[in-house]
Amino acid sequence: MARAMWNGVVLAESDTYELVEGNVYFPLESVKREVLKHSGTHTTCPWKGVASYYDVVVDGKSNKDAAWYYPEPKEAARNIQGHIAFWKGVQVER
Template identity: 40%
Template structure:
């Protein structure tokens, strides 16, 4: 599976390595091109997953604010609920194409 904006691939991994949560595919950290992400200061805490870290995606000179996010330290109950540790896995907003 790939996460893309236009022709730029942001992340790529086998589907078996991804985690699906609430309709979003979460890519393992090693599968993401971190050079295309910039840490965002946007705060958010999910009531069941924990504190979220947002990222903006930089494609050329364009910055797409808060188009990616991760849970660096998910609540233990969230890991149990998902059935797999997804700490640091990165998901993308709907305008980032995720598919084969």
């Protein structure tokens, strides 16, 4: 089982996930969407495509751009469509 936590709160938890470049991508349905706020940040990966980011907000504290996803990944990364990954101090265990 994989789990993402920040500030003592479980953000995502799932028995199934995708592992890409050392990052755990959680299925959308396993993520607590209420802790995610669109940030407006976007980056581009040459083989995955354009990533969009969320701020993670827990108990009034915000972790800017701590989650990301690929809304329309390139063909080589289709396995992470509908998945979200975390970083920036979010503890991810698997």
